[in-house]
Amino acid sequence: MGRYLIRRALFLVLVLFIVSLVTFLIFVKLPAADPARRAVGRATTPENVENARRAFGLDKPIYVQYARFAKGLIPWPGLFLNEDVYYSYSNFVPVKEEIFRRLPVTVALAVGASIIWVLIGIPIGIVSAVRRRSIADRAAMVFALFGVSAPVFWLAYLFLYLFWFKLDWAPSSGIPIGVSVLEAVAQGRFIMPWLVLALAFAAFYARMVRGNLIETMGEDYIRTARAKGLSERRVIYRHGLRAALTPVVTMFGLDLAGLLGGVFITETVFNLPGIGQYAVRSIFLNDFPSVMGVTIFGAFFIALGTLLVDVAYAFLDPRVRYT
């Protein structure tokens, strides 16, 4: 296991390099606006553009530019997303500072939503699988279809309009000045964002659990369990679910890791100052250092999440062993 972990850790760094290289090439090669020109705006005298170029390090050859960014990939304090290079073109704030300041919001949003979708999705999936073709099953699958189909931004707007603007049941979007993330959670400002974000996942998980459990319940060892005289309850929960949920656990780890890189749409519509909102804004402003920083950050979490999930799988499924 130890050697496996070391290999995976090295692989993680490799992944970060590849992701950063691809991101870099996209920005360099795609015919988007010249960032110096864009940053300088209308005052495009040659001197101004040159100044901006120099300040952003764009006057150096491409491989030197990339090398500067690559130095910021190494997950070591002082090097990771260092301020010299990862400095936003568009608002002159270090990328690292913004990411870490915004992280609590994204974490609160992701973790809260994940709890909700697990608490909703998995039971629905179980009920659906156990009572196949009943009214409960069909209702659950309609719910699942809706949840998976309803675009997040549409749902978000609908919720805001209906539950805040019209009915005044929920607080409005955003976090007021001076209110900390925890206070905002206590004020209920995250409830609608959690629900909107959780809905699609809950629906997906319900379907997945249902499918997995139905498949598992058709396995031979379920028949054996019944043949032993176990109660149906025990058969479903200890035998069926134990196998059916294992892939769900890994899926969950990956989903959560992915969300920690930024919950783009939900944060933007609800004006929650998280990493997703920062990423969206950086993309629209063609602000390369921020986009690079957020991408690296997200990639790091996903790669780390994949590693953790794979290790966890070894504990969940005894047939899997890593060397």
Next chain:
Amino acid sequence: MRRYLRVLALVAILGLVAAACGGDDAGPGQTGPGVTGETGPTGEIQPGGTLELALLGDVSAAFDPQKEYYSVTWGMYRCCLLRTLLSYTGKPTEEGGSELQPDIATALPEISSDGLTYTFTLKSGIRYAPPFEDVEVTAQDIVRALEREADPDASVNGYSFYYSIIEGFDEFGAGEADSIAGVSTPDDHTLVVELTSPSGYLPHLFSMPATAPIPPDDPSERLGAAEGHTKDYGRFLVATGPYMFAGSENLDFSLPAKDQTPVAGYEPGQSIQFVRNPSYDPATDGLRPAYVDGMNISIGGDNNDLYNKVLAGEVDLVMDGIVPPQVLRQYSTDPTLQQYLHIYFSDAVRYLSFNLAMPPFDDVHVRKAVNLALDKAGMRTLRGGESVGEIAGHIMVDSLENDLLRDYDPYATPNDAGDIEAAKAEMAQSAYDSDGDGVCDDPVCENVLAVTDEADPYPDQAALIQQNLEPLGITLDVKSFERTTMYAKCNDPGSQVPFCLAPGWGKDFPDGYTFADPLFGSAAIFPSCCNYSLVGASPELLQEHGYEVTEVPSVDEEIAAANALTGEARFQGWADLDQLLMEEVVPWVPYLFDNNVDVTSQRIVNYSFDQFAGVQALDHFAIHPDAQ
């Protein structure tokens, strides 16, 4: 069974949405006045309260005054944070808002007879906000700001090129001198500025935030409080205006710059908080009422959602938003809401630009014909209707000419819808219309390359323009690009673009120079910026870029002459230039003078528009006493 349930669910949801969307439009319980049906803000203006504002996009350079070139930030500097030698009243042009006023200076500067030397006298007793509350503003502090402006790293993205007219400015910036030769301080309250050539707009340069004073700190630190903050002085900004960032008193300049903590009142991308500056003495001012006690600005969000919040009274104003059509309709038609709708000129013009060196637009009659053919009212409708602006009959926005040409429209047509007969009559005089029937019969009029912006509504506008020009025998080959790329192509004579359909231009400060020089001066041709029409291009330049046309009109002399004027004569000089351009050079078809449309919540009983920055004047905002 499954399908039936799906349809049922869908219908239920649609029904729910329809029910939510219909019904009355009033927002939920508002705490402000006016809800009970009273009309108008009665009651005197009472100071106090805190404004709740929304800003969709963050400021462009974290409040660094040498870098910020964004109108919204300029508005916040002028109203609230920074005083400059000269400033404005924060009102629209018709109420004198475009006229320079003394702010830190005691009066407008004295000008030498040759127009090369300007002398400013500073008021006494103006002090900085905490932690510099014991420090008085002196002339050296202005010099400090100029020196920072000259540093290319500190003023990146800014507008330092304007200050090149100050003797020695560029040399200092290049490191060739250890001070700016043309700037001197005979004593603490006197500043003398010497120019390289007479430029009547010099006073305006000292109204811009780049010249706001920077306090001294340690004597060894040349840039004072800004020392070591080349990239991020804005987060350590020391205010002189009626407000400051919340938490400014906690800034600790005794630490090395790298170790200092940025001011708490600005969280990039999240929020801005202004509180009253305890050092501010209204007696030394006179421009800024500063009624409210504080301002809370939250950054980010969704345009529609924010305007819903305005309707609900949670937000007083969306500073940089675009009013959604249904909200605009509500405010325009509801008598209780009309007083909260504020429309003023934003001092920007939208136009079509001809390349004077590309046929068929090398013929002035063709250019005039296009001016007559364009359906300007239709162009405005495509941008969103009447409220977005006024039809433009000339090039420079009226505030730069003190409204002298307000009614001047040499190519006016009935209802501004274009007059094809008049256009044809003009076209008939062109060399490209050999038979004089008003329709171009030269092949150069076919598939004329026209460049436009790919974002809405420019493609629709391009279609309208094509429609308007067809009867003249001109057909267009329209290509659309992303905005910055479009501007780059229009600016590059090597691209040989005959017709540019989507540019716009706004002033930098209320002086005609900011239009005349960058748009029509020969020095503003590529590699510099923004003279897309190539007015004043030299024969060598035209040849270098492969043009067959060898000569184009120039207005460099007229610009220089107008620029040397001051006072009332200056306004007339720009107006004369505008007329010359419109009637003889005809480089453009201007069609719209943009409006700035604001809606405020019903808490706001006083509103003003700052014509200088082209945004709301927050120092004039007052909150209803019951809502404070």
Next chain:
Amino acid sequence: MAEPLLEVRDLRVHFPTDDGLVKAVDGISFTLAAGETLGVVGESGSGKSVSFLTVMGLITKNQARIQGEIVFQGQDLLKLPPEEMRNVRGAKISMIFQDPMTSLHPYYKVGTQIAEAIRTHQKVSKREAREQAVEMLRRVGIPRPDERADQYPHEFSGGMRQRAMIAMALSLNPDLLIADEPTTALDVTVQAQILDLIDRLKQEFNASVVIITHDLGVVAEHCDHIQVMYAGKIVEAGGRRDIYYGAHHPYTWGLLSSIPRLAEEEAHERLNPIRGLPPSLIFVPPGCAFHPRCPHAFDRCRTEVPALLPANGHHASACHLALEDKERIFQETVMVRR
């Protein structure tokens, strides 16, 4: 004769499906005495597994229409409420299945799974249950049972897994053990071991055994009585010698003929399958279900369903052929090849 352990009377198990009613078991009756080993032989779809799954209560009224009686130790199991049936299942009657790899839960240790069976039916502590489990593993011949009990199924070989399943099935000392294709997934050499093990344990535990298989060779040595099933019915039943040395049904003859021979001379002979395919259980052929594949079919076979009639003692067959014809054809087609 003592009261039979298990008596099945006219059992029918029909599954309603979208395509029609699948008559998996269509009227079978048999008895099983205590201490007896019964072999149930047939192709896939003959109803052999379904009938015993129904005996176990693993196929219920919720899934199929069940008629008839299953009387076990004097009680009709079909009339028992589910909770009581669960007490029977695993404790009085237990079942092992074809593929022990998939029949054991991959995520739980083998010892845990056996202990679970024990604790379901007996009030014992975890530790005691585990001790019993280890003991069971020893009795089925697994070396180092204490270590093995803490291993997972995938760490066992095929034969050992089946032994573990047998251990689990016998851990509560059932009166009846049903083995559904216990050797089909195993190597030939291991097959013999497992069947011998079942024999031995049957003696030790004093249980009756049913071996369900498609392979007549398997039942040859280990079963007292043999039942041949086809298309949901029993087509022949009798003692071991009756079947092997005097089968009375054309299907059985086909099965006997198709056993591959390993002896030198016959090694190069072509295999002799029964021609045709098993019938659809929805649209069962009229008359004798086997008639389309039967080389000896005649008119009556097509219209009249033959009843399972004894020829002598315990040997019964469901075929319209006359007894002399049956004996003659048996000699000509089957014995000739032996």
